[in-house]
Amino acid sequence: MGQYENLKRGERGAWISIAAYLILALSKLIIASIGNSDALRADGLNNTTDVVASVAVLIGLRISRKPPDEDHHYGHFRAETIASLVAAFIMVTVGFQVILDTIQKIIDQSLDQPSMITAWTALGSAVVMLAVYRFNLRLSQRINSSSLHAAAQDNKSDALVSIGAFVGIAGAQFGLYWLDPAAGLIVGIIICKTAWNIFRDATHTLTDGFNEEELLTIRNSIASDEEVKEVKDIKGRLHGNQTLVEVTIYVEPTLDVQESHEITERIEELLQEKHDINHAHIHIEPAPDAITDR
Secondary structure: OOHHHHHHHHHHHHHHHHHHHHHHHHHHHHHHHHHOOHHHHHHHHHHHHHHHHHHHHHHHHHHHOOOOEOOEOOOOOOHHHHHHHHHHHHHHHHHHHHHHHHHHHHHHOOOOOOOHHHHHHHHHHHHHHHHHHHHHHHHHHHHOOHHHHHHHHHHHHHHHHHHHHHHHHHHHOOOOOOHHHHHHHHHHHHHHHHHHHHHHHHHHHHOOOOOHHHHHHHHHHHHOOOOOOEEEEEEEEEEOOEEEEEEEEEEOOOOOHHHHHHHHHHHHHHHHHHHOOOEEEEEEEEOOHHHHOO
16 A cells, blocks of 8 residues: 555544544533533543644644645645644644642632533543544554544543543542542643654654664665675664665675665665565665785
8 A cells, every 4th residue: 555545544533533522522521511520521621632632633634644745845744744843833732721720729729510411421421432542543553644644643642531521520529629620630631741752753853864773674684685795884864654774784786886786775675574664775885805814
């Protein structure tokens, strides 16, 4: 399956998230208002940010599908990573707002017992979001989508948030009224923590960060070729969901152009089959005497 087809399939997960979040956010905010629950209100606001974040992911996936043009020679795949970054900013903004609102309510001691219907709403929401999480996680792994994987992690945190809201509301039924706003506070912290994780991964990719262990594995694969005397240098970076590598290798100085070209083709095939790397720039240099004499 091609990369552009994978991105198109990834949009399905974004649409499912948007539909689920819209329904849940509206339901929670209405029921929280009727049932007087700070935890469920915070959970509903969390889902509202998730709608915006999912739309950002969807837009990123759409832009990523655009083919290369005159000023984007490598295509638009990084739009997907930028979408993850936008989602993180949106989430942290609302997370801080939820934290401030619940702290203020605890300070003011305006604590009331929420209705039990808000607890069942939170629990039902957790079940829905766990199902969405499992779907998006499997799809993100199948199509190797960073933004959809980030969305799946957000789905999971939302399910945990709803479970926390359920516990807080249920505890308030036994006279522990502070549990409801406390659950809302925890919701805000989880939102910020999830936003930080997404922000960290997105910025690492956008600044051309690459996993050192994975790079070492790729280096060892290249070095296993019998005609490669040594891997002089190797660099890797991510371009959306694609891995790009630049490699400099030493070969026997007496090889002609055709023989050297055959080595590069063999290495490119190896990288594609073993590591799913479709873009590799391989530079060949004659091995120094110290290496050829080994």
